[in-house]
Amino acid sequence: MQSREPDAHRNILLLGVVSFINDTSSKIIMPLLPLFIAQQGGTGLAIGLIAGLSDSIASITKLLAGYWSDRLERRKPFVITGYLFSSVAKLLLAFSVSWQQTLLLRISERLGKGLRSAPRDALLAAATHKGNRGRGFGIHRAMDSGGALLGTLLVLALYWFADWDFQAIFLFAGLLGFVSLLPLVRVQESANRKLHRTPLRLRELPRPLKHFMLIAFTYALGNFSYMFFILRAESTFDARLAVALPLLLYALYQLSYTLFAIPAGLLSDRIGRRRVLLIGYGLFTLLCLGFLFGSSLSWLLVLFLLYGINFAFVNATERALVADLVSGDERGTALGTFHMTVSLAALPAGLLAGLLWDAEPLYTFIAGALLSAVALLLLATMPAYEKEETSV
Numbered sequence: 025m026q027s028r029e030p031d032a033h034r035n036i037l038l039l040g041v042v043s044f045i046n047d048t049s050s051k052i053i054m055p056l057l058p059l060f061i062a063q064q065g066g067t068g069l070a071i072g073l074i075a076g077l078s079d080s081i082a083s084i085t086k087l088l089a090g091y092w093s094d095r096l097e098r099r100k101p102f103v104i105t106g107y108l109f110s111s112v113a114k115l116l117l118a119f120s121v122s123w124q125q126t127l128l129l130r131i132s133e134r135l136g137k138g139l140r141s142a143p144r145d146a147l148l149a150a151a152t153h154k155g156n157r158g159r160g161f162g163i164h165r166a167m168d169s170g171g172a173l174l175g176t177l178l179v180l181a182l183y184w185f186a187d188w189d190f191q192a193i194f195l196f197a198g199l200l201g202f203v204s205l206l207p208l209v210r211v212q213e214s215a216n217r218k219l220h221r222t223p224l225r226l227r228e229l230p231r232p233l234k235h236f237m238l239i240a241f242t243y244a245l246g247n248f249s250y251m252f253f254i255l256r257a258e259s260t261f262d263a264r265l266a267v268a269l270p271l272l273l274y275a276l277y278q279l280s281y282t283l284f285a286i287p288a289g290l291l292s293d294r295i296g297r298r299r300v301l302l303i304g305y306g307l308f309t310l311l312c313l314g315f316l317f318g319s320s321l322s323w324l325l326v327l328f329l330l331y332g333i334n335f336a337f338v339n340a341t342e343r344a345l346v347a348d349l350v351s352g353d354e355r356g357t358a359l360g361t362f363h364m365t366v367s368l369a370a371l372p373a374g375l376l377a378g379l380l381w382d383a384e385p386l387y388t389f390i391a392g393a394l395l396s397a398v399a400l401l402l403l404a405t406m407p408a409y410e411k412e413e414t415s416v
Contacts, residue, residue: 033151034210034212035147035148035150035151035211035212036148036151036152036160036163036164038207038208038210038211039144039147039148039164039207039211040163040164040166040167040168041167041207042107042204042205042207042208042211043164043167043168043171043204044167044168044170044171044174045171045200045201045203045204045207046107046110046111046171046201046204047168047169047170047171047172047175048171048172048174048175048178048200049111049114049171049175049197049198049200049201049203049204050110050114050172050175050197050201051171051172051173051174051175051176051179051274051278052175052176052178052179052182052193052194052196052197052200053114053117053179053193053194053197054175054250055176055179055254055270055271055274056179056183056190056193056194056267056271057074057126057130057251058071058251058252058254058255059190059254059258059267060126060190060194061074061123061126062255063190064120064121064122064123064126065122065123066123066126067378067382068255068378068379068381068382069375069378069379069381069382070123070127070378071249071251071252071255071374071378071381072248072249072252072374072375072376072377072378072379072381073127073374073375073378074123074126074127074130074374075248075249075251075370075374075377075378076249076370076371076372076373076374076375076378077127077131077370077371077374078127078130078131078133078134078370079134079367079370079371079374080367080368080370080371081131081134081135082131082134082135082137082138082367083138083363083364083365083367083368083370084138084364085135085138085139086138086141086142086360086363086364086367087142087357087360087361087363087364088360089102089106089138089139089140089141089142089143089356089360090142090143090146090355090356090357090358090359090360090361090363091356091357091360092356093142093143093146093356093360094146094354094355094356094357098213099143099144099146099147099213099356100143100147100208100211100213102139102140102142102143103139103140103143103144103147103208103211104205104208105136105139105140106136106137106138106139106140106141106143106144107136107140107201107204107205107208108136108202108205109132109133109135109136109139110132110133110136110137110140110201111136111198111201111202111204111205112132112136112198113129113130113132113133113135113136114129114133114194114197114198114201115195115198115199115201115202116129116132116198117129117130117133117194117198118191118192118194118195118198119191134367138363138367141359141360141363142356142357142359142360142362142363143356145161145343145347145355145359145363146347146355146356146359147211147213148160148161148164149347149355149359150355154348155293156293157293157344157347157348158288158289158290158291158292158293158297158300158340158341158344159286159289159290159293160289160344161289161340161341161343161344161347162285162286162287162288162289162290162292162340163285163286163289164340165281165285165289165336165339165340166282166285166286169278169281169282169285169332169335169336170278170282172278172281172282173275173278173279173281173282175197176271176274176275176278177275179193179197179271180268180271180272180275182196183267183268183271184268229350229358229361230349230350232349232407233346233349233350233358235406235407236345236346236349236406237361237362237365238402239399239402239403239406240342240362240365240366240399241365241366241368241369242395242398242399242402243305243308243338243395243396243399244365244366244369244370244373245369245372245373245376245395246308246312246373246391246392246393246394246395246396246398246399247308247373247392247395247396248373248374248376248377248388248391248392249370249373249374249377250274250277250331252377252381252385252388253277253315253327253328253331254270254273254274255381255385256315256319256385256389257269257270257273257319257324257328258270259319259385260319260320260321260324269321273324273325273328274328276325276328276329276332277328277329277331277332277335278332279332280328280329280330280331280332280333280336281332281333281335281336282332283332283336284332284333284336284337285336285339285340287336288300288304288336288337288340288341289340289341289344292340292341292344292345297341297344297345297348298345298403298406300337300341301337301338301341301342301345301403302400302403302404303337304334304335304336304337304338304341305338305396305399305400305403306400307330307333307334307337308334308338308392308396309393309396309397309400310330311327311330311331311334312389312390312392312393312396313389313393314326314327314330315327315386315389316386316389316390316393342362342366343359343362346358346359346362347359376391377391377392
C-alpha cells in the first residue's frame with residue numbers, strides 16, 4: 025500500500041488539474057457573460073440578478089452535498105457529478121437566446137458547483153494538516169486561477185483574432201468542460217481511515233466558526249460580482265476595444281491571482297489565517313475606493329492587479345480557516361455550510377449592486393467599500409479563534 029503522503033500530494037495535484045481545465049472552460053465564458061447579457065437586453069439589475077440568484081439558489085446544494093459526503097463517507101461521487109452538471113449547463117449556454125434562459129443555465133451551472141465545492145475542499149483538507157493547509161489550498165487556487173488566466177487569453181484570441189461570435193465561443197468552452205472530468209478518475213478517497221462519528225449538525229457548529237461565517241457573510245454582501253468591474257472597464261472604451269481591453273484587464277486580474285495564491289497560502293501558514301484575511305479584506309476596500317477616483321487605462325491596470333491580489337489573500341484562506349476549526353469527519357458539513365453562507369449573500373449583493381448601478385455606477389463601489397470595511401472591523405475585533413487540530 026502506498027504511503028499517505030504520495031496519495032495526498034497526488035490528490036492535490038489531480039484536483040488542481042481538474043480545476044485548471046474546468047476554469048479554463050469557465051473563464052472563456054465568464055468575461056463575456058455580462059456583455060452577452062447586455063446584448064440580450066439585460067439591464068444592470070438583470071446582470072445583478074443573474075450573478076446573485078444563481079449562487080443563492082445553489083447554496084442549499086452546497087450544504088447538502090457537504091453533509092451527505094460526511095454521512096456517506098464518500099467525497100468523489102459528489103465531485104464528479106458536480107463537474108459533469110456544470111459542463112452540460114455551459115454547453116447549453118451557446119444556445120441561449122434571452123437573458124432569462126441565460127439565468128436558468130447559470131443557475132444550473134452553479135448547482136453543479138454546489139454539488140462539488142464542499143466535498144472537493146474536504147478532499148483537499150484531508151490531504152493536508154494544519155501546518156501546511158494554507159499551502160495546499162493555495163496550490164489548488166493557483167492552478168484554478170491559472171486555468172482562468174488561460175481561458176481569458178483564449179477568449180481574447182477567439183474573439184479578436186479568430187473573429188468568433190459569442191455562441192461559437194460558448195460552444196467551444198462547453199465542450200472543453202467535459203475534458204476536466206478525466207483526471208478525476210485517478211483521485212482516491214483516503215484509504216487509511218474511515219469516518220465513524222455522526223456528521224456535525226448545524227446547531228453544533230463551533231462558536232468561533234459561526235462567528236467567522238457571520239463575518240464572511242458581511243464581506244460577501246459587499247464583494248459583488250466581477251461583472252460590475254468588467255462593465256466599469258467597458259464603459260471607458262469604444263467599439264471593439266470595449267470588449268478586448270476589459271478581457272485583457274480580466275487576464276491581468278487572473279495573472280495576479282495566480283502569482284499570489286501560493287505565497288498568500290504560505291503566509292497564512294506562517295502568520296495565521298486572520299492576519300492574511302485582514303489584508304485581503306482591506307485590499308477590497310481600497311479597490312472599491314479606487315474605482316471612485318479614476319478610470320484611465322493606467323489606473324484600471326493598477327485596480328485589476330489589486331483585484332487579483334485581493335482574491336489570492338481571501339479565497340483560499342477562508343476555506344483553510346474553516347477546515348482548521350473542525351475535525352476531519354466534520355469538514356464536509358462545515359465547508360458546505362460556509363459555501364452556503366457566502367452564496368446566500370450573493371443574491372442581496374447582486375441585487376444591491378445592480379440597483380445602485382442603474383441609479384449611478386459609482387454607488388455600487390461605495391457600497392462595496394463600506395461593507396468590506398465593516399467586515400474588516402468585525403474580523404479585527406474577533407476573539408482568538410485558532411485551535412489545535414485534533415484530526416486530519
